[in-house]
Amino acid sequence: MEELKNKISNYVNLSPEDLEYAIGFYKRKSLAKNEILIQPGQFVKHWYYVEKGCLCFYSIKDGNEKVLEFFSENDFFTDIYSYLKDKPSNVYFRATEPTSILYITKDDVQKSYDHSHQIERWGRLAMQDTFIQTYRRVAHLNYLSNEERYLRLIEERPNLLQRVPQYMIASYLGLTPVGLSKIRKRLSLM
DSSP: OHHHHHHHHHHOOOOHHHHHHHHTTOEEEEEOTTOEEEOTTOBOOEEEEEEESEEEEEEEETTEEEEEEEEETTOEEOOHHHHHHTOBOOSEEEESSOEEEEEEEHHHHHHHHHHOHHHHHHHHHHHHHHHHHHHHHHHHHHHSOHHHHHHHHHHHOTTHHHHSOHHHHHHHTTOOHHHHHHHHHHHHTO
16 A cells, blocks of 8 residues: 555645545455456446556457556556446456556545545546546557557556567557567567
């Protein structure tokens, strides 16, 4: 929980009492490799934090997995649409390796917000970061070339390449596995 405390403290300056109050609601869950946390049809009532491990956020279209994002250590995540709109999810969150997460219920989030304006501010800033991350992802897919997306991934998240299968990396970049292989080969010759 120390990493979570540090993450929260990076957003706002909470008193030790408020910090303990906020994290007191979190519970821990371990996921085995390939275990599904969220699946279509499920109502998402939790906000999550990755302590250790990695999860893949994906949908299935025409029988194929479309990787939307990866979440690893020190990331907050949830199915934002399902969580905020109280609608069933239409996506999956699956552990790509043994993973430990912390989670808090939507009701407990609200209790902590009601307890302290600074806790509420932290929640708003964390949610804002989630939206920014989503916006950047969409912008990268729409405005960067295939090669630029791959180079940006290497620069910003190099450890991901060793943690998840290449076909998932290809899907995340909007490529086929063959397309990713060609980019990697071309860059290795430079």
